[in-house]
Amino acid sequence: xxxxxxxxxxxxxxxxxxxxxxxxxxxxxxxxxxxxxxxxxxxxxxxxxxxxxxxxxxxxxxxxxxxxxxxxxxxxxxxxxxxxxxxxxxxxxxxxxxxxxxxxxxxxxxxx
Amino acid sequence: xxxxxxxxxxxxxxxxxxxxxxxxxxxxxxxxxxxxxxxxxxxxxxxxxxxxxxxxxxxxxxxxxxxxxxxxxxxxxxxxxxxxxxxxxxxxxxxxxxxxxxxxxxxxxxxxxxxxxxx
Numbered sequence: 001x002x003x004x005x006x007x008x009x010x011x012x013x014x015x016x017x018x019x020x021x022x023x024x025x026x027x028x029x030x031x032x033x034x035x036x037x038x039x040x041x042x043x044x045x046x047x048x049x050x051x052x053x054x055x056x057x058x059x060x061x062x063x064x065x066x067x068x069x070x071x072x073x074x075x076x077x078x079x080x081x082x083x084x085x086x087x088x089x090x091x092x093x094x095x096x097x098x099x100x101x102x103x104x105x106x107x108x109x110x111x112x
Numbered sequence: 113x114x115x116x117x118x119x120x121x122x123x124x125x126x127x128x129x130x131x132x133x134x135x136x137x138x139x140x141x142x143x144x145x146x147x148x149x150x151x152x153x154x155x156x157x158x159x160x161x162x163x164x165x166x167x168x169x170x171x172x173x174x175x176x177x178x179x180x181x182x183x184x185x186x187x188x189x190x191x192x193x194x195x196x197x198x199x200x201x202x203x204x205x206x207x208x209x210x211x212x213x214x215x216x217x218x219x220x221x222x223x224x225x226x227x228x229x230x231x
Binding site for chain 1: 149158159160161164172173174175208212215216217218219221222223224
């Protein structure tokens with residue numbers, strides 16, 4: 001089973017400032033297709049998770065372009081260029097390379 | 113539009129079997145590449161993937177729960193059913209179903225259903 005490790009686990013951010021979340025996998029998520037099978041989700045308070053980014057860097061429909069995903073192999077980063085109040089919640093990375101799919105522990109973003 | 117909705121008991125007793133139903137609309141589970149998974153989230157904890165069923169009826173399970181889980185589909189009813197045997201209080205969680213197409217992430221989720229295991 002692939003282990004996913006996120007940091008930090010808590011992220012206080014001033015509105016308008018950038019933020020980044022790191023995600024590491026215990027083995028490479030690079031598929032033979034050339035894609036890294038790494039997704040990012042945001043779970044807003046009291047809501048179901050929502051897909052932000054799939055295959056490392058592809059924003060889901062309706063996701064603002066202030067969200068971006070980078071990385072390759074075992075090291076990945078979610079970046080928010082300018083945090084807004086609506087971005088609060090818990091962010092999860094997930095590997096989709098093989099079952100069992102596995103998630104990171106989650107990073108709680110809060111507004112300072 | 114695509115929607116998924118979980119249904120099932122809110123409370124089950126230890127050792128009982130849990131049966132959850134995911135009823136979906138806006139897509140077909142007979143279309144190549146379309147899959148539906150069950151996931152759960154214990155209170156205050158991270159997401160856990162449980163099982164997946166594919167358009168071609170292939171099935172995959174969380175390793176640690178493989179002996180307790182069964183996933184099935186009824187394409188005529190647009191439903192996916194998850195059964196989990198021998199429920200324990202540690203299985204208390206919100207259970208979600210979600211769609212995944214290929215490797216493009218879980219793009220649609222149900223609202224979740226909270227299942228409490230208690231005598």
